[in-house]
Amino acid sequence: xxxxxxxxxxxxxxxxxxxxxxxxxxxxxxxxxxxxxxxxxxxxxxxxxxxxxxxxxxxxxxxxxxxxxxxxxxxxxxxxxxxxxxxxxxxxxxxxxxxxxxxxxxxxxxxxxxxxxxxxxxxxxxxxxxxxxxxxxxxxxxxxxxxxxxxxxxxxxxxxxxxxxxxxxxxxxxxxxxxxxxxxxxxxxxxxxxxxxxxxxxxxxxxxxxx
Amino acid sequence: xxxxxxxxxxxxxxxxxxxxxxxxxxxxxxxxxxxxxxxxxxxxxxxx
Numbered sequence: 001x002x003x004x005x006x007x008x009x010x011x012x013x014x015x016x017x018x019x020x021x022x023x024x025x026x027x028x029x030x031x032x033x034x035x036x037x038x039x040x041x042x043x044x045x046x047x048x049x050x051x052x053x054x055x056x057x058x059x060x061x062x063x064x065x066x067x068x069x070x071x072x073x074x075x076x077x078x079x080x081x082x083x084x085x086x087x088x089x090x091x092x093x094x095x096x097x098x099x100x101x102x103x104x105x106x107x108x109x110x111x112x113x114x115x116x117x118x119x120x121x122x123x124x125x126x127x128x129x130x131x132x133x134x135x136x137x138x139x140x141x142x143x144x145x146x147x148x149x150x151x152x153x154x155x156x157x158x159x160x161x162x163x164x165x166x167x168x169x170x171x172x173x174x175x176x177x178x179x180x181x182x183x184x185x186x187x188x189x190x191x192x193x194x195x196x197x198x199x200x201x202x203x204x205x206x207x208x209x210x211x
Numbered sequence: 212x213x214x215x216x217x218x219x220x221x222x223x224x225x226x227x228x229x230x231x232x233x234x235x236x237x238x239x240x241x242x243x244x245x246x247x248x249x250x251x252x253x254x255x256x257x258x259x
Contacts, residue, residue, distance in 0.1 A: 036235060039232050039235060040235075139220060139226050143229070146228060147215060147227060150229045150230030151230050154234055154237075154238040157235075157238045157242065158238045158239070158241050158242040161239075161242030165246045169253075
């Protein structure tokens with residue numbers, strides 16, 4: 001049997017991270033559809049679908065924030081000036097390339113704004129779990145919350161289009177396969193990633209920091 | 212094109228209602244324009 005360093009396939013995403021990604025993706029698509037289709041003229045009872053999916057997204061975001069902050073290496077996703085220099089010098093990345101980190105940072109920020117404002121807006125919806133309280137905030141404050149929620153939703157629409165487009169490009173297809181099955185080949189990884197900085201065998205390589 | 216949706220309350224005061232949905236085609240168009248631009252750039256890069 002091949003040693004971890006020689007195995008043809010390397011693990012990029014753990015099952016729990018893949019489950020989080022696809023739950024989030026489905027939730028975001030349902031939220032975008034239930035928000036924008038009625039505006040475009042497709043009338044249906046969108047509020048129950050929107051708030052229930054919103055609660056699922058909130059739980060997913062809380063889970064991911066706790067897991068990535070306390071149980072994973074948060075630094076793997078942060079962007080430092082040296083990453084910009086390395087990208088300009090066409091150096092191979094660690095686990096995540098600069099464009100991947102940028103997409104995560106911008107899309108993550110937009111989803112966070114939409115989630116926090118959406119969680120506050122839940123106070124205005126009657127559900128089996130709570131009674132609506134439209135007087136929780138002043139009218140002007142609600143206006144700001146609604147503007148932030150709408151602006152972040154529009155940003156998520158644009159960024160999601162780009163995210164889906166890049167995932168479907170033939171040269172980036174390995175990342176999509178890794179997000180489905182968890183693994184990619186060493187050859188595929190070596191195209192954009194430096195094996196010395198990301199071996200894909202975190203458990204077997206304590207020095208591997210993926211930064 | 213408006214940036215915000217403004218309404219009036221019972222006292223006739225202007226209140227902010229949310230972002231203008233006129234921006235929805237703009238957000239979609241921006242997404243599509245970048246994708247088309249990138250596809251063109253990608254095709255030209257492959258040719259050279």
